[in-house]
Amino acid sequence: MKKIVLFLLISCSLNAQIKGVVKDSITGKPIPYANIWVENENIGASTEENGEFVININSNKNLIFSALGYQKKTLKASQAQEVKLASKSYQLDDVVILKKKETKIIEIGKSKNAIYQAFDNGPRIDVKYFPYFIRYQKTKFIKQVTVETDSKIEAATVKIHFYSVDSNGFPGEELLTKDFVITVPNGVVKNIFNVSDFNLRMPRKGLFVGFEKLIIEKNKSETTITNYNTNVTTTKKSYSPLVLYNLEERDFLFTFSGGKWNKEIQFDAANLPIKRMVYEPAINLILTN
Secondary structure (H helix, E strand, O other), X not given: OHXXXXXXXXXXXXXXXXXXXXXXXXXXXXXXXXXXXXXXXXXXXEOOOOOEEEEEEEOOOEEEEEOOOEOOEEEXXXXXXXXXXXXXXXXXXXXXXXXXXXXXXXXXXXXXOOOEEEOOOOOOEEEEEEOOOHHHHHOOEEEEEEEEEEEXXXXXXXXXXXXXXXXXXXXXXXXXXXXXXXXXXXXXXXXXXXXXXXXXXXXXXOEEEEXXXXXXXXXXXXXXXXXOOOOEEEEEEEEOOEEEXXXXXXXXXXXXXXXXXXXXXXXXXXXXXXXXXXXXXXXXXEEXX
8 A cells, every 4th residue: 555655646746837938059048939849749838929938747758859940859848947949040042032912812722611519629830731723823922821719818929921832741840940839819710910020921832821720828718617416616717819711622631730730530440541521721812823
């Protein structure tokens, strides 16, 4: 019995509320809205505007820290009181200045399915793939991105990502060099955001557009639930906004969780990949010339 009690005490001591701050390794300035993931698990958090974070996990777990423009870093949770990320150097392509006419506009990514679903899927990043078609040569610039959301609060803060396609067909490098942080209003809304200033062009291999919910205090809502059979009251936390999803037929689905991209594929009895119905974020792009 003593051994059992000792084991329980040790187990409890390993679970802790980990508090820390993420900073730039050179300037010492806090890094807002950095990603924090428990390695290989769908448990995560985000840093606040002042770079601070809180996460409740086993102190022996590994945490993966990442932020746009910085190199990833993996640390034991017990060593994460102050995390310094090193800047990432970029190999910039030659800049070609093209004059935008903006006389033509097309919207791509529209779903044939008019039914939307909204559900809380935790801290993961979901992406939608936009393939390239030759007809986009006449409207090669990305003018706007639309995202359909359902928020319980006013001015919920989220991040939108634009990823290239790597050699294996996975989401690759980010196409922006700084975070695209936006706010969405209360209620069910189709949000339209202008991205013309980024001078993004539709890549020949296509691109992925991702929606990242920020797990921060500003986005948090709490609901008190009482079980009248047991008289036990619990507090449920949720984070706004929810993104709306369309049910689409796809060969596979990419999600970012546990600090890495995961490709979900379904196989038939002959172990061959098959199409299936998946929930895809309701994100569209508006292209112009």
